[in-house]
Amino acid sequence: MKKRFRIKKNEDFQFVFRKGKSFANRQLVIYYVEKPGQDHFRIGLSVGKKIGNAVTRNRIKRYLRQAFQELDSSIKYPYDIVIIARNPTKNMEYEEIKKSLIHLMYKERLLKK
Template sequence: MKKQYRIKQNEEFQYTFKKGHSFANRQLVIYYREKEDQCHFRIGLSVGKKIGNAVMRNRIKRCLRQSFHELEPDIKPAYDIVIIARNPTRNMNCGEIKKSLSHLLYKEGLLKNTRNKTSLR
């Protein structure tokens, strides 16, 4: 993933947590906020130590990055998105993680080819 697509600073994570919207399922939590001044989305990944050892956490992060890479053309630009992995992700393969992630993005209207978020509720 290119540097311009990443959220790395703690202040940016905290601002997204405080000012953004959140949505979750059993495997993942998504925090997102719109940023009008950027022309592409950015992602931040968080996988806590409760999930497992470093190998497990890195595998989950690789799967999430790969999922974003595959979904990149469909994700709306001008959003900061923070993904927090929950405990059930340790038992999932990359395909299941991608399916869970795309479901959350669809439900929140962050994919380009989806209806408006308000029409889903």
């Protein structure tokens, strides 16, 4: 995932939290807001310290970035998306995290058909 497609600034995260819609399952929470005029979606990842140590948190973020990279062509574009990892993700493998992410995005109609 290219860095220009990531949300890094706190005000961008806060905008998505305030103005966006949210949906959750047991493993992940997704916030998203439509951003007309954007030529690509942007993602922000949040994995709190309660999840585990830095190695665990970085592994989860790496898995989520890889899942987004594989789903790149099927995600609708003018959106800013923030993913928050919940506690069960620390024990999950890549395929389980990807399946959970696809489930959330399918439910919220963020995937192209």
